[in-house]
Amino acid sequence: MRRDLIVVGAGPAGLCAAIEAAGQGLDVVVYDENAKPGGQLFKQIHKFFGSKEHRARERGFRIGEQLLQEAADLGVEVVLGAPVIGLYQGLTVQAQIDARIERVRANGVILATGASENMIPFPGWTLPGVIGAGAAQTMANLHGIRPGNDLLMVGCGNVGVVVAYQMLQAGCRVRAMIDAGSTIGGYGVHAAKVARTGVPFHLGHTIVRAEGDARVESATIAQVDDRWQPVPGTEKQLDVDTVCLAVGLSPSIQLAAMAGCRMLHLPEMGGRVPVRREDCSTSVSGLYVVGDAGGIEEASSAMIQGRMAGMACAMEQGFISPVVGKDRLRMLRDSLDRLREGPFGERIRGAENRMQAVLPSRLEETA
Amino acid sequence: MNRISEHPVLGTFAKGRSVVFRLDGRAMEGCEGEPIAAALRAAGVLVHRQTARRNEPRGVFCAIGRCTDCVMVVDGRPNVRTCVEPLREGMQIQTQYGLGTLRHEGAGS
């Protein structure tokens, strides 16, 4: 069997890719390993940033509901409980559905496989009660279960401050926020909300160990010196039953790597990533990577990237004229640029320049 | 009790009906369709398994089926990722000690 387009991952990036392509008449199937679609959108109960064009002030789970409806209206087939276990030569996708392996070929494949949480090892890091910040979010916002009662949040980036705020909303006590850096990297509005509830922020601190027999009973933090080493004598023991690690994300690149995409190590994108042109195409013909799978950003830019790849696929396969398609791609590109204004965007642009040296843009080609 | 009864943004959670399952023979209650790990966490259980080499306790880490730290023996089948496996009525769940053995031993017999 052959489809026009296979999208892997039904999160914000994947759904937008499917919607954009299906809107141009492509026959699209989306595979997702989870029982429910939406990726991480349904955990994101906070309001989005940016301007109205980026759906600012809307909550993630509402956006998720709208995207699913749009996809359904356009006839996109979403197959759930279907992990894609391989991407082979000739854009051949293998998905596992229960005990069956489904093998489908496609004229285009868009990978929107997201990211996985990083961890940092320390004595006691394997104790039950040491969890990813995303895990805390999943437990509270998807399943309605508090992951613990007294939490230590390790990491004050966007994920750290947003999840800390959401844990407070879920009724947990956040005993402390720590970060080895000297500044709060996360959104000011969420950091301020957390701080206003009286949660102490210990900057320049790291976790030394988690203590307990069969579960976390306390955790010790300490100041770090300029070589990130704990300073003896500055240890503080905190009375917590849960340690949340919000220490970054890594792009889920396995399928792109398996397909043979050229890769680069770009720390500003979260590590090793497939090299992409600005329309999210890779070095493998017909293969696109969008969202966190191509480099860590956030849901708003993931959605625009998805639309760009969907449109580029439609153009590549002759569903839309290059003139109209490129106009749409430039419009999306401008929207992405506006979203990336500011210091974080600066880093992304630096990474894009390095990638462009490997794979030159196709947008600037004459039609 | 770790269940959130009223959430300021999400309101109440649409959960499945209450069902009885067993952990190491002990009867417990959870909501049908929620991940086994969620039901266990709500019931105050954090230790899912003991490791093969050092006999150390392990529980949930990623909660999205990625890390496999939360695996248990479910209805006789070891290495089941409890953070993504839906709870069903009457499930027999066991703490996993080590790697687990095959369910159907001796295929030739």
Add this chain to the structure above:
Amino acid sequence: MATSWDAVIIGAGVNGCAIAYNLAKRGLRVVILDKTDVCAQASGQNGGGVRQSARDPRELPLAMLSVSLFSSLAEELDQDVEYVQAGNLRLCTTSEQETAMRAAVAQQRVDFGLDVRYVDRGELEALNQHLAEWVVGASYCPTDGHANPLLTTYAFARKACELGAELRTGETVTRIRLSRGTVRSVVTDREVYSTGLVINAAGIGGRAVANMVGLDFPMTPVFTEVLVTEAREPMFAQMIGTASSDFYGHQTTHGSFVWGGFVGYETFLHDGHHGGTQRPNYPEVASAICRTVLRYFPGLGELNVIRTWGGLIAQVADKVPVLGPVPEVPGYISATGFSGHGFGIAPAVGRVIGQAVLGETPDVDLSPFTADRFGPVH
């Protein structure tokens, strides 16, 4: 500026690293060059068999020497290489296979004194309780086993470096210069290595390296694939193969099963345009391995496959390597073309190539492995 070396080894696979270790141990100043990395091709992708059973008779003496070396390898290299010597079972499912296997086993006993015998279903069940009913018997070689190829290769590399060897990865050999017909230097994309000895252990790149000194032999890259299952409590420790050679594998010391197998048209899968760095991948092979394994071990059906990998093996027309000095090019030594079974004999290859380099008589006769055994190519 050229640096000066006693020997340059091209290829950081298990055989290249084993040779480097043996030469460094004997006091030679050697450098290992690899265009990608240690274990990048077949050494990082094989099933880990340390097997004498069903070896080509030309290779069996090397395999027997290797088994004797493996028993002390961990101690010698200060590294547990997960060597398990629990025997090899080659499974038979028909009376025709049984007859042929009994004859082959008798031959190996008589010709080489190998401790191998045919076990019937009753004795087989005592050795392995998990076999399907249609398996009628097997050859059993108790001194066979398996080891971890990555640990073994890195252990050789590390020990060689401790003894003064240098390992340089990400560096591509572009030329071998001869002077008056004798090896004089090796040129890479970075440097010139002045040396009188070059050892071609370049695996699938070995034919191109041979071409650099005006030699050629019939070798082609062939795609092969292995899969790994989730870990379970130990079930059996033997290395498994079959009379019909349709799959092979074992349960590792940490509990995963490693199975390799074939679809039957591997020779035609590789399109030859990957340049040796990009691993090809084909969707047909893993499912073929699963189906075959389950015909012999039906109880394993509930195991999840957690990973598969494909790679290229350097297959020579007659399926044994090209090994040893080549008299027409003094200073050039071949150790390539292992045809998919080079891991298990690597410790022996390291030793005999070391002996040949030093002008000693190798423990194993290398005359069946000469480069000119195929006759003139042109």
